[in-house]
Amino acid sequence: MNNILQLKGQFHKRRNTQSFGPVNLPKDAKVSAKHVNELRKQLEGVKKYWESTPVIKGALVSAHYQRIVPKSNRLQFLLGEKGKHPNDAIRGAKFVDELSAGNHMRKKHVFTYFVSLDTLQKTINYLEKCEEVIKRFYNNEISDIDTENMNKGQYDDSIMKKNPFLKTVVDVFFVERFQIDRAPKEAKESSIVTIYKTGVETIELLSKLGIEMINAKMINETTLRLDKGEIEILHNNAPYLIAMQVRDFSKVVIDDLEQTEEENTITIDSPQSEPTVGVIDTQFDERVYFHEWVEYHRKVDDIIELGSEDYFHGTSVSSIIVDGPRFNPKLEDGCGRFKVRHFGVATAGGFSSFTILKLIRDIVASNRDIKVWNLSLGSAMEINPNFISPEAAELDRIQCEYDVIFVVAGTNRGPKNSESIKIGAPADSLNSIVVNSVDFDGKPASYTRIGPVLSFFYKPDICYYGGDKSERITVCEPLGMAKVCGTSFAAPWITRKMAYLIHIVGLSREVAKALIIDSAAGWNRQDGIKYSMGYGIVPKNIQDIIHSTDDEIRFIMNGTIDEYETYTYNIPVPQDMNAYPFFAKATLAYFPSCDRDQGVDYTSTEMDLHFGRIMEKNGKATIKAIDYNKQAEEGIQKIYEEYARKLYRKWDNVKHISEALKDNARPRKVYGSGMWGISIKTKERLLPRAGRGLQFGLVITLKEMNGINRIDEFIKLCMLKGWLVTSIDIQNQIDVYSKAEEEIEFE
Structure with a gap:
């Protein structure tokens, strides 16, 4: 086998020298006076509503586009605040599936803007003048050829100057309609809610609606936890403020456990200079044979009484990271053993997203020596196609700020779910490595859940052996050895490999992640329309990752x-x-x-x-x-x-x-x-x-x-x-x- 080579040398840098040409409609594009008129009337209706509903200092308005658009095709002129680009006013983006002109379902972009009433009126005035120009000089319809001629000097600016007219026409072409979007009623219990950024502080804004807030409920300036009654008030009085909403209390899908056997006497050497991996999970039982390798921190409130079931999952996960190959010889990976710093943040019955969000940041910030974190907790609920879960978003922020990487289990389908369902939070974290499970024949496990995330991003990233009913993974639990299966027990094997690549081999987390994904993809990548296996199965032995044929x-x-x-x-x-x-x-x-x-x-x-x-x-x-x-x-x-x-x-x-x-x-x-x-x-x-x-x-x-x-x-x-x-x-x-x-x- 060949060793992997590292090439170091000079990368050259170049600024973007391409300049934007004159403002033109796309080839063969046309804009009618009728469409301009419709957009103007829609904005007039939006303005009238917000004038009569002065809850916020301005207006929220959603622009529904004709298709998925790049940054350059978003509004470039309309809805632009004085001295600012319209992009600065964007408060949210989503996809909707709607019929196109050819009567085919098409995914389309929707952007929500927050602007002042003056800006709204200014945009209405531009549209009014634009409509008049098209009617008077272009026989109710303007084409790309007409805009090209304008840029050659053929334009009568008696009604509207050429530059704002061209920018208005191009913006109008890409926008299908303007409207006020309102969040549908969903969860009827405690929820994590994100509201749009407006000109009013969140606490002040919600108090106007009769929802008294305390800082302890706030995750950040726009994301907070609301109980059932508060959710009802918000939906009844201001559904337009809700950007995103997910239920707070997530039920953990317990991985399948087979009967527990009596533990034979097992011994293990004392830890030496092995790397330390972070584990965030349910609790850890310090009576197990490898307890000396695990530094355990209980992070649930002391008033919560813990039962034996609260220790099974977390102890099992840490057992794989410390000593997994000992009782799974088929999965010998050549990585050795790892020490674990284990943080028990949840119980077996479930966890509060709000509480987890608060804890994870504090845990990572207080343990800067740990570079690789294993998170095998997951929600039974499916992810939303239009926004990232609060848990995943927090993981992504933490990974940007602290130069760490999370290995996250892809979550399991429950035994009552016969149909394919989407992965659950926090497996929608984009910066993390998300791991799904395959059986020992290399096929998706019976409990597999699928991506993509945000209708587009490949998740899971990869897959690994997590066992299935035909052949399971062996772990150490508080009562002894047990046979288990689930993505929770596939993820720790990847955590071991990432820790080896980063701590032993000395690779950056970026190269280590790329190497894991590249080794899984091989020359026959598995990512595709099923979104169940990611790029493929990671090789068992670390030597097959750090060498090539x-x-x-x-x-x-x-x-x-x-x-x-x-x-x-x-x-x-x-x-x-x-x-x-x-x-x-x-x-x-x-x-x-x-x-x-x-x-x-x-x-x-x-x-x-x-x-x-x-x-x-x-x-x-x-x-x-x-x-x-x-x-x-x-x-x-x-x-x-x-x-x-x-x-x-x-x-x-x-x-x-x-x-x-x-x-x-x-x-x-x-x-x-x-x-x-x-x-x-x-x-x-x-x-x-x-x-x-x-x-x-x-x-x-x-x-x-x-x-x-x-x-x-x-x-x-x-x-x-x-x-x-x-x-x-x-x-x-x-x-x-x-x-x-x-x-x-x-x-």
């Missing part, structure tokens, strides 16, 4: 985003008879900041990956991407947002691109420079340059078509081109880690 060259790279484009055009791939005899694949992972208030447009930063051969086109060097990605290429017709997301995973924080293995494949043509290149183009949803300084991890694999080992040739070529090449020798890494953990005694 003899006919493969696998190398990793780290980097930081400082400008619009981060690139290198200097990767020398070995040639044979002036051709590249390789298949290629690449996996990119990063941890973007996320904004739950943005609904379906949740991730704030997009990294657009291009990887392939360098060729010359129109006098410029360009990358011929292995997945034919042409996003952001100059001179290329724009790709619809809907297809960019589907084909190139736009806005997803994991990018995996791969060529298919073919028996009759021919070696790839060598272009002029004889080099391959990587380009990562970065886009921001909200604030420009907000994602600067963001780290990324990249794993690239080249597979020789004829089974020849060309890794030595690749190393020499890379060194010739100035790359610092390090072969990751695991024994050497173990020695380095052990030496670093030694306690030095000074005489």
Whole structure:
């Protein structure tokens, strides 16, 4: 087997030099005076409502678009506050499924804006003038040809100046209608509610409605816990304020347990310098044989009386992380043992999302030495297609702020659920690694739940062996050994692997996550329309993750985003008879900041990956991407947002691109420079340059078509081109880690 290589060298940076051209309607587009008139009347109705309902200092208005739109096709002019872009007024985003003009169901974007009444009136005035111009000068309908002629000087500005008119027409084209959206009545019990940001403080706003708040109920400035009576008041008096709502008390789906056996006498050595993993779960029983390896902290209120059932789940999870391979020899992973710092935050019966949200941040902030956290608690309720759960959003924020990673169980379907159901919170966390379960035949387990998240994001990320009724996982519980199955017992095996990669091998969390996903995908990725297995099953043994086969060259790279484009055009791939005899694949992972208030447009930063051969086109060097990605290429017709997301995973924080293995494949043509290149183009949803300084991890694999080992040739070529090449020798890494953990005694 070949060692993985680490390439270090200079990535080049480039600012975005592309400038926006003149404002025009899209090709073949038309806007009618009738449509402008309809939008104006809708906004007049919205304004009249808010003038008679002065609960907030302004107006909430939802713009329903014709399709899923990119940032550039959102409102660019209408609803813009003085001196600000309309994007600054967005308070939420969601998808709705509606009939299109061709009578087909189509997913469409809906954005909710908060603006002043003056801005609303100003927008109405623009629409009124725009309608008059179209009626008088364009026979009730304006086309893309007309807007092109305007930019050539053919325009009568007696009614409306050219620039605001063109911007109004383009905005009108993409918007289907304006209206006030109201949240449907859902939960009738305690709920976690997020209200739209308006010009009034949340406590003051709710007190106007008769809901007295105390700070203890607040999660952040707009998210809070309300009881049944308060929910009723809010729905009856101001349903337009509710951006998101989920029930607070989540029932834990208990994993399937088989009869418990008497524990044989088992001993274990005392812990030494092994890495420590964090576990957030139900309680831990300190009577088990491996108790010396676990530092236990009870985090439920002392007034809660704990029963024996409250210790089963948490103790079982920690037993796998500490010593799982001992009683599951088929799952021997070569990772050794790990110490655990176990935080008991829940009981077997369920948990309050509000309480968990408060606890997790404090736990992580107080234990900064822990880099990998296992969270095998999950809700029985399905995720919402239009917003991230509060628990997942908090995990995503924590991972951005504290440079940690969570491994999260994909949640289980209960025995009474015969139909396929969506995963439950917090398995919708995008920055976490979400793990589903397969049986020992490699098929989705009988209790499997599915993604996607927000109608788009691939979740789960991967899957692993969690047992099923035919063959289960063995764990240690308070009463002895037990046979179990569930995603709760698949996730800890991945936690072990992540801890090994980060602590022992010394990889960044970005590279470690990319490597786990890349190893699961292999050359036959499993992600697809079923959303049950993620990218595939992670190999059992860590050696199969940190090595590649003899006919493969696998190398990793780290980097930081400082400008619009981060690139290198200097990767020398070995040639044979002036051709590249390789298949290629690449996996990119990063941890973007996320904004739950943005609904379906949740991730704030997009990294657009291009990887392939360098060729010359129109006098410029360009990358011929292995997945034919042409996003952001100059001179290329724009790709619809809907297809960019589907084909190139736009806005997803994991990018995996791969060529298919073919028996009759021919070696790839060598272009002029004889080099391959990587380009990562970065886009921001909200604030420009907000994602600067963001780290990324990249794993690239080249597979020789004829089974020849060309890794030595690749190393020499890379060194010739100035790359610092390090072969990751695991024994050497173990020695380095052990030496670093030694306690030095000074005489």
